[in-house]
Amino acid sequence: xxxxxxxxxxxxxxxxxxxxxxxxxxxxxxxxxxxxxxxxxxxxxxxxxxxxxxxxxxxxxxxxxxxxxxxxxxxxxxxxxxxxxxxxxxxxxxxxxxxxxxxxxxxxxxxxxxxxxxxxxxxxxxxxxxxxxxxxxxxxxxxxxxxxxxxxxxxxxxxxxxxxxxxxxxxxxxxxxxxxxxxxxxxxxxxxxxxxxxxxxxxxxxxxxxxxxxxxxxxxxxxxxxxxxxxxxxxxxxxxxxxxxxxxxxxxxxxxxxxx
Numbered sequence: 502x503x504x505x506x507x508x509x510x511x512x513x514x515x516x517x518x519x520x521x522x523x524x525x526x527x528x529x530x531x532x533x534x535x536x537x538x539x540x541x542x543x544x545x546x547x548x549x550x551x552x553x554x555x556x557x558x559x560x561x562x563x564x565x566x567x568x569x570x571x572x573x574x575x576x577x578x579x580x581x582x583x584x585x586x587x588x589x590x591x592x593x594x595x596x597x598x599x600x601x602x603x604x605x606x607x608x609x610x611x612x613x614x615x616x617x618x619x620x621x622x623x624x625x626x627x628x629x630x631x632x633x634x635x636x637x638x639x640x641x642x643x644x645x646x647x648x649x650x651x652x653x654x655x656x657x658x659x660x661x662x663x664x665x666x667x668x669x670x671x672x673x674x675x676x677x678x679x680x681x682x683x684x685x686x687x688x689x690x691x692x693x694x695x696x697x698x699x700x701x702x703x704x705x706x707x708x709x710x711x712x713x714x715x716x717x718x719x720x721x722x723x724x725x726x727x728x729x730x731x732x733x734x735x736x737x738x739x740x741x742x743x744x745x746x747x748x749x750x751x752x753x754x755x756x757x758x759x760x761x
Contacts, residue, residue: 504741507757512744519699527563527568527641538569538571540690542699543572543589544645546701548590551589555598569606569628570590574586574653576679576680577610578610580610606621617671618667639693639694640694641697642695645699646708661686662726666688692732692734695738698740700747706746708725709741709751713741
């Protein structure tokens with residue numbers, strides 16, 4: 502699948518354009534299906550998007566009561582830890598919009614890693630009424646990208662990249678001094694209807710180029726987890742939203758449009 506690559510002039514324009522894009526997906530999905538399920542990412546670029554969505558006109562006009570929110574990954578830290586993705590999203594967005602508490606599919610970070618992964622997997626299975634072997638279908642999946650090509654907590658060389666059946670697994674952080682992570686697996690990401698990567702800044706330009714290049718070897722693809730995110734459902738979309746600095750090493754023929 503060829504991704505759609507959209508470029509904004511600046512980080513501020515990127516946050517605004519991403520908010521408009523996500524708002525349109527949410528509105529269209531609720532109008533069509535009566536509910537919109539969203540898989541959220543941590544990171545500073547998604548945080549700017551969440552803060553934009555927490556303000557007028559999105560906070561007041563979107564059908565938040567029909568939204569369901571889950572997290573793509575989390576560090577096993579206390580809920581009030583500044584490294585917590587859930588804490589960040591609650592403060593940046595969810596405390597400001599009327600999503601029902603039962604629609605927040607939270608990760609219990611007080612459990613040991615494997616137990617936390619199993620509990621979160623069971624939470625997703627129960628909420629989406631999944632049969633054995635089925636994957637949830639998120640209407641909107643938001644992802645960031647690290648300078649090493651990781652996305653969610655799927656890091657290069659980690660066993661989690663090869664998981665084909667589980668929805669959620671625990672994985673160590675690349676730095677042994679950092680807390681373990683909980684992450685959804687590639688099959689969950691690839692079952693989403695709309696997958697959106699967000700990246701900004703000159704520091705992301707090289708990895709964006711490597712992930713989006715069309716002449717990468719199979720070996721490099723295996724070393725860059727973000728390249729393994731490939732929607733599998735008919736009609737699904739893969740969209741990259743970048744600012745000009747993150748997009749500076751891409752060819753002009755790769756770009757789909759410039760966003761105001």
